[in-house]
Amino acid sequence: xxxxxxxxxxxxxxxxxxxxxxxxxxxxxxxxxxxxxxxxxxxxxxxxxxxxxxxxxxxxxxxxxxxxxxxxxxxxxxxxxxxxxxxxxxxxxxxxxxxxxxxxxxxxxxxxxxxxxxxxxxxxxxxxxxxxxxxxxxxxxxxxxxxxxxxx
Amino acid sequence: xxxxxxxxxxxxxxxxxxxxxxxxxxxxxxxxxxxxxxxxxxxxxxxxxxxxxxxxxxxxxxxxxxxxxxxxxxxxxxxxxxxxxxxxxxxxxxxxxxxxxxxxxxxxxxxxxxxxxxxxxxxxxxxxxxxxxxxxxxxxxxxxxxxxxxxxxxxxxxxxxxxxxxxxxxxxxxxxxxxxxxxxxxxxxxxxxxxxx
Numbered sequence: 001x002x003x004x005x006x007x008x009x010x011x012x013x014x015x016x017x018x019x020x021x022x023x024x025x026x027x028x029x030x031x032x033x034x035x036x037x038x039x040x041x042x043x044x045x046x047x048x049x050x051x052x053x054x055x056x057x058x059x060x061x062x063x064x065x066x067x068x069x070x071x072x073x074x075x076x077x078x079x080x081x082x083x084x085x086x087x088x089x090x091x092x093x094x095x096x097x098x099x100x101x102x103x104x105x106x107x108x109x110x111x112x113x114x115x116x117x118x119x120x121x122x123x124x125x126x127x128x129x130x131x132x133x134x135x136x137x138x139x140x141x142x143x144x145x146x147x148x149x150x151x152x
Numbered sequence: 153x154x155x156x157x158x159x160x161x162x163x164x165x166x167x168x169x170x171x172x173x174x175x176x177x178x179x180x181x182x183x184x185x186x187x188x189x190x191x192x193x194x195x196x197x198x199x200x201x202x203x204x205x206x207x208x209x210x211x212x213x214x215x216x217x218x219x220x221x222x223x224x225x226x227x228x229x230x231x232x233x234x235x236x237x238x239x240x241x242x243x244x245x246x247x248x249x250x251x252x253x254x255x256x257x258x259x260x261x262x263x264x265x266x267x268x269x270x271x272x273x274x275x276x277x278x279x280x281x282x283x284x285x286x287x288x289x290x291x292x293x294x295x296x297x298x299x300x301x302x303x304x305x306x307x308x309x310x311x312x313x314x315x316x317x318x319x320x321x322x323x324x325x326x327x328x329x330x331x332x333x334x335x336x337x338x339x340x341x342x343x344x345x346x347x348x349x
Binding site: 146 | 176177181187189192229236319349
């Protein structure tokens with residue numbers, strides 16, 4: 001009986017670790033950056049230079065005259081123009097099976113997208129969303145503009 | 153009751169105003185590989201399918217409507233975002249002599265080309281995947297494919313790429329380029345794929 005409990009506890013612990021490991025996997029990396037570009041992560045503000053890793057829940061922000069380009073692990077290319085706010089709401093990708101999902105928010109500004117392997121494999125698990133609409137993609141390059149001044 | 157009603161009307165008006173203020177636009181761009189593609193724009197009222205290059209959706213007064221964009225408009229609105237687009241990921245294939253991790257002579261030239269491109273790449277991240285043909289057991293081919301991948305990874309580390317930016321994996325004989333019967337030697341399947349992003 002006690003043994004079974006121990007086993008269950010270990011299994012839970014292992015699960016917790018694997019979930020934590022999953023959460024800690026980067027979603028992508030900054031490949032281009034010009035002007036003032038920052039990443040807001042857990043209340044902290046980091047300067048996003050080329051080579052900075054991007055994680056789930058990160059907010060990417062560009063100032064006027066600034067741009068940023070990020071390549072996600074599934075080869076999705078995201079690039080934002082000036083005065084933009086982009087949020088990586090969800091990203092999961094298994095490099096072996098190429099299965100995964102992602103959800104990217106465009107709160108304001110401009111975003112150009114060249115979709116990657118997840119969109120090719122399972123387009124239904126990819127979405128981009130503006131304050132009012134949700135975009136579904138089918139192996140695609142597109143651009144989005146959101147006016148106004150959403151700050152969160 | 154009345155106050156509640158007023159409040160909800162007021163919040164509706166605020167929401168509608170917010171909706172008006174935020175203009176939104178989506179434009180489908182021509183795909184780099186020339187293949188057909190599409191974006192579906194959905195909101196509470198319905199959906200618009202953009203399935204031709206420069207097909208667009210524009211939001212005004214709380215409604216998405218279809219419109220036709222142009223290369224000029226895309227350049228004006230999205231030029232800065234598009235100019236910041238990271239380089240397109242590239243892939244390379246190197247072929248190996250049977251049974252080991254010796255590169256084929258022509259693949260040494262390909263390796264030199266790849267090495268130069270990787271060194272010029274901003275913040276490169278590289279996935280190296282090894283494969284084998286079907287000569288030998290599944291287990292020994294798993295090991296051999298990983299050995300091939302690791303040998304290319306080592307060559308790239310020697311070229312100056314940080315080890316932390318290089319992942320290596322072996323897929324054994326499971327993902328052949330050319331399908332064969334078991335125990336058939338097939339040069340095209342003795343390979344390592346390198347994905348650079």
